[in-house]
Amino acid sequence: MAESDRARWNARYGSAKQGPPRSDGHPGGEPRRFLVAAEGELAAPAPGARALDLACGPGLEACWLAERGFTVDAVDIADVGLARAAAAAAEAGLGDRVHLVAADLDDGLPAELLGRRYAVVWAGHFRGNAVEQAVREAAVPGALLVTTRLSVVGREPALAGGGGGPDPAFLAAPGELVELAERCGLTVLRHQEGDGEAALLARCP
Numbered sequence: 001m002a003e004s005d006r007a008r009w010n011a012r013y014g015s016a017k018q019g020p021p022r023s024d025g026h027p028g029g030e031p032r033r034f035l036v037a038a039e040g041e042l043a044a045p046a047p048g049a050r051a052l053d054l055a056c057g058p059g060l061e062a063c064w065l066a067e068r069g070f071t072v073d074a075v076d077i078a079d080v081g082l083a084r085a086a087a088a089a090a091e092a093g094l095g096d097r098v099h100l101v102a103a104d105l106d107d108g109l110p111a112e113l114l115g116r117r118y119a120v121v122w123a124g125h126f127r128g129n130a131v132e133q134a135v136r137e138a139a140v141p142g143a144l145l146v147t148t149r150l151s152v153v154g155r156e157p158a159l160a161g162g163g164g165g166p167d168p169a170f171l172a173a174p175g176e177l178v179e180l181a182e183r184c185g186l187t188v189l190r191h192q193e194g195d196g197e198a199a200l201l202a203r204c205p
């Protein structure tokens with residue numbers, strides 16, 4: 001599964017298109033709106049504070065977090081996406097603050113990141129178990145989880161699992177992110193579900 005994901009995403013990132021289609025309206029070139037809208041909750045990071053970007057793709061959000069003062073570890077399986085992230089970080093003068101890691105998150109957090117602690121865990125349009133692992137094992141007290149994923153809620157029935165839509169395995173069930181927050185003891189600051197997308201902003205205990 002992960003190897004086919006890698007090939008599929010590499011093909012997408014290597015195509016003439018600017019990147020994966022953005023269901024939140026951004027065709028690429030701008031970070032996801034839900035993360036940007038959480039800026040008020042991101043306290044000015046203490047020196048050395050780290051953020052984790054799971055399934056970072058072309059690195060727009062990793063760069064956005066680095067611009068706000070975080071040192072960012074950004075993980076993805078697709079090396080073509082990571083190459084684009086490296087170029088974006090270098091172009092923005094953020095190469096020293098965005099650390100890119102090629103890894104299959106289906107195997108959990110990469111070994112080289114174990115022991116690191118994060119003030120922010122961000123996962124945009126990614127539904128892997130590594131999100132919950134990061135919250136449980138790698139978040140500092142009071143850390144923020146900001147995450148979005150495709151959802152069955154409000155999705156056109158024809159696209160809910162067939163008809164050329166995403167693999168049903170990528171679609172969150174109704175309430176899935178709130179359940180994740182409850183399991184992990186998080187305080188939900190914002191949750192939205194609709195138009196085929198779910199999003200959560202929550203604070204760790």
Ligand SMILES: C[S@@+](CC[C@H](N)C(=O)[O-])C[C@H]1O[C@@H](n2cnc3c(N)ncnc32)[C@H](O)[C@@H]1O
Pocket residue numbers: 002005006009010020032054055056057058075076077078081103104105106123124125126128
């Ligand atoms: C929809 S894109 C999201 C990219 C970016 N986070 C965003 O919000 O636009 C999904 C990303 O997940 C990555 N991915 C899929 N399966 C993965 C896995 N098992 N391990 C690591 N990355 C994976 C893909 O390479 C792709 O970059």
